[in-house]
Amino acid sequence: MKNVALHNLGCKVNAYEMDFIQQNLLKKGYNVVPFDEYADIYIVNTCTVTNIADRKSRQMLHRCKQLNPKAVVVALGCYVQTDSKGVIGDPDIDIAIGNNNKSKAVEIIEEYLAGETAKKVDCIIDINDVKNPCPYESMSIEKTIEHSRAYIKIQDGCNQFCTYCIIPYARGRVRSRRQEEILEEVRTLSSNGYKEVVLTGIHIGSYGMDFKDGSDLMSLLEEIDKVPGIERVRISSLEPGTMTKEFIERLKNLKKICQHFHLSLQSGCDSVLKRMNRKYKTADFTASVENLRKAFDRPAITTDVIAGFPGETEAEFEETADFIRKIGFYEIHLFPYSRRHGTVADKMEGQLTRKEKTDRVKKLSEIEREMTRAYEESFIGEKVSVLFEEPREIKGQSYMIGHTDRYLTVALKSDEDLKNIIKEVKLSGFLADGIMAGEEA
Ligand code: SF4
Known part of the structure; x- marks a missing residue:
């Protein structure tokens, strides 16, 4: 062959x-x-x-x-x-x-x-042909090749047209995968031993907007929550427009939802958000985070931020830095603004130099480092559930590495193969940067 x-x-x-x-x-x-x-x-x-x-x-x-x-x-x-x-x-x-x-x-x-x-x-089809919109392309997996958690695609395409992003032109308009097809895949993955699924897509907040039967992201989550064998459900990324008070009210009733919410911010300054054509303001973002914190115990809030968007002044950048401190994220995926030809932002005035952008990323990553440490420290001495994923040698000793539902990375000294097992451990401190030490609970 x-x-x-x-x-x-x-x-x-x-x-x-x-x-x-x-x-x-x-x-x-x-x-x-x-x-x-x-x-x-x-x-x-x-x-x-x-x-x-x-x-x-x-x-x-x-x-x-x-x-x-x-x-x-x-x-x-x-x-x-x-x-x-x-x-x-x-x-x-x-x-x-x-x-x-x-x-x-x-x-x-x-x-x-x-x-x-x-x-x-x-x-190659014309993915942007609005007169003949393409349907959701059906695919299904039984196993994932590299991960112990399974990423499941629930949606394709995006209708948001953020000014820096080419993806709507590459992936076309929103099309959602039928709920029954997703549930079938979740059941198969469960019978193949997976305990955690992560719902992913290009813009999953738009899931269901193309359906006429009223099924939406929340009804999908409620159905996945009932699948036996699956113990954790993680949502890869949402925005304040989806993370409303009503959505959170129903979210908190789900038994398997991970207390880890990735809310895409991109900028903590309203004038920059407007130039990015993001559909929310910082006040909406704050409200989503406050509601999540009322509904869950210290949920991990993670985000993405672009530093050095065209025309971002020093004052606008400082607004973002202050906003990030105010929210207190667990982790931030920080990106220097990167030009993409064919986008609106690529033609904007006031492009920053590479140095200006990387300096801003550096400043934000210093803030992030402190916030990450403070968040992780708040769990020392507590018992947490860890889904173990892989063995790793650290400082000459054998450990099993895994993640909590808030996505803290935990190492437990063990010669046993705990892969794909969820186990309670007590957090005793740090083993290395970003790796918390666990002890038998
Ligand atoms: S950044 Fe995300 S929401 Fe915005 S256009 Fe790109 S894929 Fe859509």
Whole structure:
């Protein structure tokens, strides 16, 4: 059987789609080999979120023919979608498959290998055709390749059009996955031993807006909460528009929901949020966090922030820094603003220099470090449940590493294989930066 090498770039949705392709390849008997090895087929699942992501996608695609000049090179996904001409014209790429066609990737490759298709295969649809909107592309996984928790895709596309983001043009408009199909996948994952599922998508707050039967994100969460065997449900990312008082009232009744809420902020300054075309103000964000803190015991609030958005003045940046301190996040994914051609923000006046942006990221990461430590310290001496994931050697000793439902990383000294077991431990302090020490409870 042929050897296939896979490389995934970008987000958890891309990773889910690649897991699906890998699952299909394995079922058909292909050997999956590491990407830097000699293979007959190379598949690169590309990303286009920034100019750098485009460059990385091209680099990975061009590496394939260097590893085996006779290999079949398959380009998939977002970069293919936004630079279709470049990909189709690239002599190093044999098959180009855009978004909403990934579920057919293995069949397309096999037709190509059998000589049933043209020399160059182009499977790129117009994902932005509003007159003929594409349906949700059905895929389902039974196992995940690398994680002990399973990421489940529940939705695709985005209608928000933030000024810095190209994703709506690469992924198209919102389309949600049928609730029954998601529940079926959750049941399968549960019967395969998974205890935690993470709901993911491009803009999961929009889940269900394209349905006419009234099913929405909350009704989906309420159904997943009933699936036997699943003990934790995590939501990958939401915004204040979804995290309303009413939503939180129902959220707190769910037995399995993790007390870890990722609320995307991007900026803590209203004028910058407006230029970003984000659909909330800092006051809405504060209200969501306050309501979550009333409903849950010290929930972990995490977020994303972009530093150095075009035109961000020193005063606007300081507003963001103050807002971050005021909220008290557990963790922040900090990004220097990265230009992406084709977006509104790329053409804005007042682009900051690389140094200005990285200096701002540095300042925010110092604030973040203190907040993270303070949050973690507040749990020392308490008993917590940990889902163990992998063994790790730390300072010459064997530990099992896992996460609490608030996503604290915990290490427990153990020679036993506790992988995929949820166990109560007592937190006694820190073992290393970002790793808390657990003791048998
Ligand atoms: S919400 Fe904004 S940042 Fe997120 S995918 Fe949609 S357009 Fe991009």
